[in-house]
Every structure is written in structure tokens, then in C-alpha cells.
Amino acid sequence: MARMLNKVAVITGAASGIGLACVRRFAAEGAQVVGLDLGEPPAEALQGLDPAPLFLRLNVTDEAQTQAVMAEVIARFGRIDALVTAAGIASQGSVTQTDTANWQRMLDIHLNGCMFACKYALPQMVAQRSGSIITFGSIFGLQGCDGNVAYNVAKGGITQLTRSMAIDYGHANVRVNGLCPGLIDTPMTTMVKEHAEFHAYFASQHMLSRAGQPEEVANVALFLASDEASFVSGQMLAVDGGFSAGRRFAPPAL
Template sequence: MDAGQMFSLVGKRVMITGASRGIGRGLAHGLARAGGDLVLVARDKKTLAQVEDECREIRADIDVSSYSCNIREPEQVRQTVAESTKNGKRIDVLVNNAGLNIRTPALEVTEEQWQTILDTDLRGAFFFAQEVGRQMVANQSGSIINVSSVGGHVALRTGVAYAAAKAGVIQMTKVLALEWGRDKVRVNCIAPWYFRTPLTEKLLDDPAYLGEIVARTPLRRVGEVAELVGPTVFLASDASSYVTGHTLFVDGGMSIYGF
């Protein structure tokens, strides 16, 4: 198998959660270019339809569908996976990307904020992995890519609930890789630093804040969403066939020393 084939997603059906904007939207575009067929998941059906159209413009022969789902509702997660795998269809790759943050000092975090973040970033990610994982285990094949954060590894001013959830995603990845490896299901994790998305643009538009971020990043810049595509394609493709339980930091080197 040559290098081009190793990194190809042709013939693979990829589910992406949080696909309507930001990192998820960028990954949808990138994985479409890599040859993957797509199942797009997010709450906003209208925006999902736009991403579907964008993916068809990228590749005319793509098989792409979308499903509205609130990741915080396990029953909706079960229904989404069931609907998207009817008539013998399967999910070959799950990109567990959906997440959110509510930036609040620890002394001001409310029970509602804590629960919202944990239910989305950790609980929701687990139940998506579990539902898709059932089918992957039965098929004896599959790759799950969880999206964590540098904030799950080093202490940042991202908020304690977000940090706890993203640290949980990293450890969840290891345990699932251990349990499902015997069934030929690989589970890995990507941990980004600051990337330009609609969720970060206000922060990064502040010159002082941006300067502080850049000063703590060895590559001296923030990332562009397109730079997450390569790592995701690697973990989704046969190029990483002997990689599981790993967290890949896509952070310009920031996690070398942290804040």
C-alpha cells in the first residue's frame, strides 16, 4: 500500500459531531477532500444543511447526510446512531467533536454551568462513543477520535469544569482503547490549543490576550482549523492502524511547558 492509499478515506463513512461550525465544519470539509463519506451531527439543522451543500461542492460523488441531535440527551444519541445506520449502513470512523465552554472563575461556577459542560463535553462524548462502539465491536473494525483540549492536560484559564471534562475525555480514550482493542476498534484523541473559530474570535481579537497566547506558544501563532485536518485524517485512516489510546496534541508546542 502506497502513502496515498494509507491516508485515503475512500470507502469510509465518517460521523462528525458538532459539525455545523468551527472545528467540526472545517473537519467535514477536510475529510470530504480525503475521500470520506460523511454523517454530520449537530443541533442546528439549517446550518447542517449548509455544511452538507459545501461538502457536495467539494466532492460531487460524496454520500453525505445530517442529523439534528442534542448530545446532552442520551436518547437522541441512540436514535441518531440508529437512524444513520439503517439498511446495513455502518460508521467506520467517529469524530467526537461536539463541545462547549462557559468561562467562569471557580468561585463563581454554578451547578447548572458545571452540569451543562460535563454533560456536553464528557457525558455526551461517552454515550456517542458507546453507541457507535457497539456496532464497531460487532463489526470488528473502527476508529474513534475524541476531541479533548490542551486544557485537559495542563492548567489553563479555560475554567475548571471545562478542564475537568476534557481531562476526562483523555482518560476515557485510554480506557476505551484498552477495552475495545481486542475487537480491532482503535480509540484516540486530539487535543488542540487555540484555533481561530467563531467561539474564540472575540478572545483572539483582543491584542493583549492574543499576545499572551502567542508568547506561550513555541510556534508563535494560533492555529488555523485546516491544520487539524491532517491529524484527524491520520487517526481515521489506515496510516495509523497500529495507534490506539494516544492523545495527539495539536498545539504549536504549547503543552511543552503550559502556563
Template structure:
């Protein structure tokens, strides 16, 4: 199928992890895709790649203007750029706190800000913000990340309300433990990784493609009446806790 035929998609954090999975999935469904990332694109990157630090508003505006000039429109924006951090309030430096919020939350606002005018003129568009299960519920030693992803939820709902009149849909995805470069520090702690994975009711961690598949649905016309939603892609983690070992 070509579920994104003739659509133009922009994906931040597009050089790795969930962002790269979205780039590949969208292209396979017929979209013209622009990947944006602060780092370099992998050698086999399938679409157009442009360098971008989402904290740099003049550069964000420039990049989005170049995409519009080249393709004439932007139909889909996936905000997948993000960073992690560890620490409680008393363990987190002000600099680390600000860095996490600037990239995860403010960066998503800035990229959205500079595509919304185009989407308003088109009277169509889909913005997909990558949140986290830890935006839906908290966890210990993760305060800056938790707060940034909680903010993503309200950013998503607010934009869905403000721009729904123009047929612009805004939704969020809340992944659980996904095997990406960002979670490599979890995999290095084998016992903790096994425990964390076991807290997902499917008793495993997820893959980036499994998040990209849901992003594809939200980007497509199949989700034409879905907006303002935070969808957990977490193998049942947010369903609750199990108190007995999983059944064989």
C-alpha cells in the same frame, strides 16, 4: 489520495470549527460523512447533515441507528461537539458546570456508546475525541472546561483498553488555540489573543484544517497501530514555556 475510501464517518459538532473541517477533509479523502450538530448546517455543507444534541441519549441512539441503516456501517466517529465556559470553582454556577460536562464529556461517551456495538460487530473502527491542551494541563479561570477535557483523556484511554480486542482504535486530539467560532471571545481581546498565541512555540494560533489533518491520519489505516493516545496539535504550547522573546 483516497485515504478514507469506502469508509463511513460521523462527526459531532460538524457544523462549524474543527468538526466542519473534519467533515470537509474526510470527504475529500473519499469518505461518506454524516455531520451532526445542535445548530443548522452551513449553506455549503458538503455531506449529509442531521440535527443532534449530544446530551439527548434517545436521539443519539436514533441517529446512529439511522446512519447504520443507511450506510450499513460506521468506521469513524469524531467527537468534536463542545462548549467553553469561564470561571473558577467559586465563580462557576452548578448549572454551567453541569452543562459543560454534559456536552463535552458525557456527550462524547453517549455518541461512542451508540456506535461501539456496530464497530464491535465489524471488528474495526476509529473513535477520535477532541480534547484540549487544557486537558493536558490546567489554566486559570477555566475549571469546568479543564475538567471536562481532562475527563476526555481518561474516557479515551478507557475505551482504547476496553475495545481494543475488537480492533477498535480510540485516540484523542488536544488542540491549542485554534481560530474557530468558540475562540471568538479570545480574538475580541486583542492583547490577550496576541499573548496566548505567543505561548505557542510556533508563535501563532492554529487553523481548524491543521487539526483535521491529524484527525484524518487517526481515521485512516495509516494509524492502524495507534490507540489510547492523546496527541497535542498545539504549535508547541505543551512543550513548555519560553522566558525570552522569540528569536527573529
């Protein structure tokens, strides 16, 4: 299939993890992908993709740079059909363990970075009367967890940002949805994998009893960006192997 044929998709956090998986998935479906990140992925990760993705350098916390990059994309391709805001970093700490600089960095990258990208893509989408924005929340933007306050709050903000934009721009046929991944094996979650016992426990709390893969999240992002999701907007969709369904109190029956 070529569900994104003749469409332009802009993806932040595109050099690794879920962002890179989205680059590969969208390009495989025919999209002209523009990847935005501080670096570029390994060349082998992009082999065989046609059209070849274009990578531009972007610090998502820099509003002026974000504005300029979006203007460059529009000047080159004339439109933006999909925006995926996958840039993010991990954090740890409770309120008393989180210094102000780390708190601000988490808000800047996750929440402000998402808002800036949307702010400068939306006018083009409104003008063309079409577009799909896919933000990245988290299961911990839907519910809390211990020792992760800055991340949780930033992701919770993305939940409300997503809903607000869906309300504000739906009249222009712009759809806005968010994905809320569970534990996904990416470079960002390396610190979890380094603690094998905790990783196994965390994975076991997903009803599928495993961590997810970046490609599994990218598949859902592709659906939301495609015309197949033409009546889906304002939703925060958990891609979490059943984590948010509830808790399991007994070992699964085999």
C-alpha cells in the same frame, strides 16, 4: 489520495469550527460523512464534496436521541468506520465563579456527549471488528489553566474516557485516540480574539508563535481515522503548535 474511500465517518459538532473542517477533510478523502449538530453549516462550505455529506440534527446531551441517530446511520450505511466527537462549547470561571448549571452543562456537552456517541457507535464497530474513534480533549485537559475549571475538568475526563475505551475495545480492532488542540481560530474562540492583547499573548505561548486553524486539526484527525494510523491507539495527541512542550522565557531569536 482517497484515504477514506468507502468508509463512513460520523462527526459531532459538524456545523462549524473544527467539526466542519473535519467534515470537509474526510469527505475530500472519499468518506461518506454524516454530520451531527443542532444546525447545518453554510451551503457553500459543502460545495464540491463528493459524496455529499449528510447532516442530521442532534443534541449530543440527549442520550435517547443519540442512540436513535446512530441506529439511523447504521440502517442507512451498514457500518461506522470513524467517529469524531468534536462537539463543544467554551466556558470561563473558577470554582467559586462557576454556578452549578454551567458546571453541569459543560460536563453534559463535552464529557457525556462524547460518551453517548461512543456508546452507541461502539457496538457496530465491535461487530465489524474495525473502527477508529477520535475524541476531542484539549491542552487544558492535559494541564490546567486559571479561570476555566469546568472546561478543564470536562476535557480532563475525556482524556481518561479515551484511554479507557482504547483498553476496553482494542481487542476488537477498534482504535481510540484523542486530539488536544491549543488555541485554534474558530467560532468557539471568538471571545478570545475579541481581546486582541490577550489573543496575541496566548498565541505567543505556542512555540510556533501563532494560533492554529481548524484545517490543521482536521488533518491530524484524518490521519488517526485512516489506515495509516493502524497501530496508534490510546493516545492523546496535542495539536498545539508546541504549547505543551514548555514555556518560553525569552523572546525568540529572529
